[in-house]
Amino acid sequence: xxxxxxxxxxxxxxxxxxxxxxxxxxxxxxxxxxxxxxxxxxxxxxxxxxxxxxxxxxxxxxxxxxxxxxxxxxxxxxxxxxxxxxxxxxxxxxxxxxxxxxxxxxxxxxxxxxxxxxxxxxxxxxxxxxxxxxxxxxxxxxxxxxxxxxxxxxxxxxxxxxxxxxxxxxxxxxxxxxxxxxxxxxxxxxxxxxxxxxxxxxxxxxxxxxxxxxxxxxxxxxxxxxxxxxxxxxxxxxxxxxxxxxxxxxxxxxxxxxxxxxxxxxxxxxxxxxxxxxxxxxxxxxxxxxxxxxxxxxxxxxxxxxxxxxxxxxxxxxxxxxxxxxxxxxxxxxxxxxxxxxxxxxxxxxxx
Numbered sequence: 001x002x003x004x005x006x007x008x009x010x011x012x013x014x015x016x017x018x019x020x021x022x023x024x025x026x027x028x029x030x031x032x033x034x035x036x037x038x039x040x041x042x043x044x045x046x047x048x049x050x051x052x053x054x055x056x057x058x059x060x061x062x063x064x065x066x067x068x069x070x071x072x073x074x075x076x077x078x079x080x081x082x083x084x085x086x087x088x089x090x091x092x093x094x095x096x097x098x099x100x101x102x103x104x105x106x107x108x109x110x111x112x113x114x115x116x117x118x119x120x121x122x123x124x125x126x127x128x129x130x131x132x133x134x135x136x137x138x139x140x141x142x143x144x145x146x147x148x149x150x151x152x153x154x155x156x157x158x159x160x161x162x163x164x165x166x167x168x169x170x171x172x173x174x175x176x177x178x179x180x181x182x183x184x185x186x187x188x189x190x191x192x193x194x195x196x197x198x199x200x201x202x203x204x205x206x207x208x209x210x211x212x213x214x215x216x217x218x219x220x221x222x223x224x225x226x227x228x229x230x231x232x233x234x235x236x237x238x239x240x241x242x243x244x245x246x247x248x249x250x251x252x253x254x255x256x257x258x259x260x261x262x263x264x265x266x267x268x269x270x271x272x273x274x275x276x277x278x279x280x281x282x283x284x285x286x287x288x289x290x291x292x293x294x295x296x297x298x299x300x301x302x303x304x305x306x307x308x309x310x311x312x313x314x315x316x317x318x319x320x321x322x323x324x325x326x327x328x329x330x331x332x333x334x335x336x337x338x339x340x341x342x343x344x345x346x347x348x349x350x351x352x
Contacts, residue, residue, distance in 0.1 A: 001204060005045050009211045012039035012218035019225045029229050036222040040254040043215030046208035047259055051271075053205035058180060060274040063259060066213060068282040070220045071252050072290045079294055086155075088303040090291040092245035095142055095306060095314070097283040098134070100249055101276050102317050103342035105257050106324075109264035109272040110335025120269040124328040126179065126186035130277035131325055133175050135318045137284040140164050142314065146305030154305025158296060164304075165292035172285025179278070189270040216255060223251035242349050253279070269330065309352065313345050 012035045019032055047066075051059020071093070079087050113120045141164050146154045156164060179187050200208070227248050234243045256279050263271040295302045306314065320341060324334045 001207065002045075005042050006211060008035075008038040008042035009046075009215035009218060011035060012042075012222065013214050016218050016221040016225065019222070029226060032222050032226055036219055036226070036251065036254075039215045039218045039222070040258055043212050043219060043255045044258045044262065046212035046215065047255065048262070049200050049208035050205055050212060053200050053202070053208075060259075060271055060278055061176065061180065062209070063212070063256060064275060064279040064282050065286075067216050067220070067252065067255060068279065068286050070216055071283070072287050074220050074224055074252075075287060076290055076294050079291065079298075079300060086301040086303050087291075087295075089245065090287055090302060091142060091304045091306070092242060093249055094283055094287055095310060096246050096249035097253065098138060098280050099313065099317065099342065099345050100246075100253055101256070101280045101283075102134075102321055103338045103345065105253070105260050105276050106273070106321075107335050107337075107339030107342055108257070109260050109269065109276070110324075110330050111332055111339060112261055112335075113264040113267065113269050113272075114330065114332030114335055116265060117267050119329055119331050120264070120267065121329050122270045122273055123186050123188070124325055125183070126270075127273050127277065127325045128322075129178065129186070130175060130273075130281060131318070131321055133171050134277060134280050134284070137168050137171055137281070137288075138314060138318070140167055141284055141288050141304060142306050143311055144305075146307070146311065154303055155301055156304060161292045161295065161302065165289040168285045168288040172281050175278075175281055175285075179274075187270070187274050189268060219255060220252055223248055226251070239350055240352055242352075246346070246349055309348060313341070313348070316341060 015032060015035050019028065022028060047059070047063040050062050053059075054062065075090055075093055079089060110120075144164075145156050145160075148156065148160060150157045150160065227244070230247050231244050234247075256275055260272040260275045263269070263275070291302060294300065320337055324330065324338065
């Protein structure tokens, strides 16, 4: 095991502990940001080691679930610390994750893969089932609250919230069962894709799994540490508050983005799509039930419904995504379209 891959997660964890005790000045913020990038690189490296050991699609599932669980813990801790006022943080985080993954990550992967390999292939059975599940959960959790009439505003009543939470968890659980047990072959790379490196030993894989968790925890923790400075910068620039959620989501999703991009560059597009769609599904399937429970226990109203502009962008994402996945083959054209949608979403966040 390379020394840097061991040192970086430990250094990031130590810096995270120190950052909670030392005031966050400009110098400390720069060091935290640099260490965060190092922790992302180390986390991706160890995630790939674990993926090589357990095989697809379990490897991508490990990374997606690990970082989503940590992200959910971060959201819940912020909600608890913010008091009893209405919270839009879960909505903003989940929506940002969907847009970043389905347009930014997928766009970058298809562009990189198309540039290097001209054309890449994947299994449409697994990708289409994942996209259908994601579109359904996004509509239930982010779109319908803007149109229901039982409660004023873009919010759910308690029974509606409970149903959305149960549906999110149930659909995600069924998808994981299909992905790992019933139809695992739908998520395996097709013949002819570049082979993985030599399988690591059992001890090596366990050590990498532990270091991966340490690295991902440090990434999310450092993102949380840096978020107040990000908020001050956004406020000083006069940018909309939604930018804060986008920046934090980008920081948290860095490990998954790097892992997916590396897989596409190595002609393993199936792995990239498994990671992207699985991460987006986990973001809804685990976040909505968790925040629904916190909302009920603490009496914190959840603002879940998106505004009209964001609903249009979400619908465009799924329509274009369905066209991208229809043939099982991709080129730079599909990547360019997804990336343009991603850039348009970022632009409209700054200029609503």
